[in-house]
Amino acid sequence: MNEDEFRVSLRDALDSATPPPPMSPAVAVTSGRRAVRRRNLLAAGAAVSVAAVVAAVAVAVAGGGLGSAAPQQVGAPGGTPTAGGTPTPGGTPAVTTPVPTVSGKTVWPTQPNGEPQQDRTARAGTKYDLGQQLMVDLLAVVPAGYTALDNPGTDQLVSSRMAQAQFENKVGDRDAWSYLASTQLGKDGGVGELLVTVYEPGLITVAGDNCAVAAAFWTAPADCRLVTTTTGVTVGLASGTKGDYDQWAAYRHADGTVVFLAQQKLDDRPGGGAKPLAALPLTEERLTALVADERFHIKGA
Template identity: 40%
Template sequence: MNEEELREGLRSEMASTIPPPPLSTQATLGAARRAHFRRRTLGAVLGSAAVVLAVTGFAAVATPGGLVYQAGSGPLATPDSSGDSKQPWPTGPDGRPQEDRTARAGSKYDQGLRLLNEVVSVVPAGYTMPEDPPNQPAEQRTLRTHQAQFEDRVNGVDMWSYLSSVAVAQGESAGRVIVEVHDAGNQLPTDPCALARSFWGMEGDCKVETVGAAQVGVVARPGNDDRLDQWSAYRHPDGVVVFVAQGAKLDVNRPALKQLPFSVQQLAALAVDKRFHLK
């Protein structure tokens, strides 16, 4: 076989290959929420055995048990050299597309900061809320963190989520309270327990709690995923989704809380709380 015949054979083989189906952005995002945020705030829980891998501009965290959490959709981009038109990142306050999913200034960033302040306001008496050093860079903070993230574009409308995490302590013991809010128009499940089980791709035993006229899904016993201990989920009538979570363990350097800050019913009520109903 000469060189020309070899090239022709390779072209024929490539032409006959069926390309793989496109990735489902929503399914991938639903399977794992905010790998970057989890790396900052919960990565310490995994200890020295955790492995952080760079994947398409995001991160995958492999736990000692072999579970992998990954933000799977690659970065959106401007039209490339081949002429393929791809959606750009949302425009920041400087009039230019963002560098990645995270807003670092502007109204979306402010919403994330507002959510952090609201989370701090609901921590019950008897718990202290340690803070990061005042000069700590934002990407290194782990005790009080907030993030506004572009999730998807649905019918031409940008969908955002906002996540805040606050460390709570009693003496030397420390845990965490987390609230995540998704814009109306999101593609998350509508059933209360299906919604609760979609949080960060975690599973667990769920039951529906009634708060006034609201039906709230609450996972009080997680499955094999031990990142958090309990969480609640509620979809407001306008479509805004709120998750409220608590964990007894902050990191490997401090003992876990002996008692979680909220009861199951309180956790359900917080998911309905108007303070977290961001618009």
């Protein structure tokens, strides 16, 4: 865990609308190391408490684990800060405006009841429904022979399925959102993961092809190649390094919506499996076809 990851974890814990559950030091260390690039995923099931984050830092310092890294955006891929203070992936900065504040307190988007949200995550309304539908669509593409696990989770363990819609930033005068759905997949005693995350136009503005887009995911790829699908679109197919997703595909739609579809043999979040899957759930052909599928093209209003 480095200083930036600690700062993000600590801020997330303080900003949480619900008091976070207790978490063991071992779990806190795991969560802390991935706090930046997997904030959405972990926050959906078990937020890291302030005490746990501090304990994780103490463990990391004792083990020489602190280092330096470029600051990362909360809940989105990392990159270069814009004039408005919000980092975006490399390339042309998004036209963003600061999130409104009143007396130093953030004013979140309005809920269906007319009141502001308590934090970034929607808990009702159109955006919430889009996040839930994303999970339905993800479960529909789980390949035969694999089981989408359905464990609700506990104070110590993240639930096996997660879905959410999260406000990211203002793009011009528009609220821009991201959406996430993730499920653990089981087969023959192994537990892996399948995840899709979608960013509305203006949030990921990296210049270049879809391999450049793939590099704007939560973690830098070890390698990437462009793949043309049977429908004639070209997507980026990336592989990760140890401790990250094994493989993901990236696609930017013509309207600027960006979709990442990721998979891994071993689900390493707290509560994940101790035994990896024998193979990745989706073939490369299926993964690259699905990332550009219209079912994952959320058209934010």
